[in-house]
Amino acid sequence: MDENKVLMSLRDVNMVFKKPGSLLADRNIHVLKNISLDVYEGEILAVVGESGCGKTTLGKIITGLYRPTSGSIVFAGQDLMKLFAKSLSSFNAVQFIQQDSYAALNPVRTIYQSLYAPIKNYHRDWNRFQIDAKIEELMKVISLYPSEQYLNKYPHQLSGGQRQRILMARAISLDPKLIVADEPVSMIDVSLRLSLLNLMKSLKDLYHMSFVYISHDLATTRYIAENGRVAVMYLGEIVELGKISDIIKNPRHPYTRALIQAVPIPDPHFKGSETLPLKSMNLGTLENRGEGCPFYERCLYADEKCLSKVPYVQTETSLSMCCHLGKIPHESLFGRRLKKEEEK
Secondary structure (H helix, E strand, O other), X not given: OXXXXXXXXXXXXXXXXXXXXXXXXXXXXXXXXXXXXEEEEOOEEEEEOOOOOOHHHHHHHHHOOOOOOEEEEEEOOEXXXXXXXXXXOOOOOEEEEOOOHHHHOOOOOOHHHHHHHHXXXXXXXXXXXXXXXXXXXXXXXXXXOOHHHOOOOOHHHOOHHHHHHHHHHHHHOOOOOEEEEEOOXXXXXXXXXXXXXXXXXXXXXXXXXXXXXXXXXXXXXXXXOOOOEEEEEEOOXXXXXXXXXXXXXXXXXXXXXXXXXXXXXXXXXXOOOOOOOOOOXXXXXXXXXXXXXXXXXXXXXXXXXXXXXXXXXXXXXXXEEOXXXXXXXXXXXXXXXXXXXXXX
């Protein structure tokens, strides 16, 4: 990873969906608020957070599937906001791997047809022999070989793990510089997840591409981005950003601490009897967003200062929302959990 070379840069990106409301006015759903994020060349950047926090919306903006309400997006020196005004049909440098592999593949097309069409559209001067050679190469890379056992089958005839590998092959067939993977292993058997995560790592190294890995699962996130960075999202805002190893050991924002503490430790001798440090289990609203911390309604340590505009503070370990961290006891269940893991 070259941290000096920024592949994609997002600045103050906002996404507002209008939902029909009363006869007086529509309702504005502020899904993403002031997102600023850099993706470096050759890195795996993980985006984590609970369901409904805006992870997938952010991923679709990065890939060009959504046009943000405001903000700037620069990819490899190119202003994507200007490209939005024209056409994104030829924008192949960023690809998307969906969560539901069955829905992402045309059920009436064979695997060969699903791989053939995008390659033919991208390499219009290629003949059938060249495309077949490319497909054969892709099938070897994703470890579905001999290829003749899979190419003539339909999506429903493959397992979930095999379909997910086909999605990866289709994504890399267009030689992208960045791939956004939206919870690619969440619908896969636990026993197969590790092999798919290792495949993603090998693809990154083989093709020198970057990955944005979207997930709510900290375990897979910690594995796939062990040497990369993580952006922790809550209610459409990034509350903490930094190297994943540093944030796991020393989380600075209360939501990050609660998210990490929610991960169970597979140790029958370790008693995690304390409850999560949350005031409420209910999510806040995406309407009428204030300028304060989005975690205010659920935070045990929130006060009136948290309702004002929240700046970001660069600490030794991460870039996090300004928070009264001195009020949070460091010797907590989370601290003892880490100590237990280190002793192992």
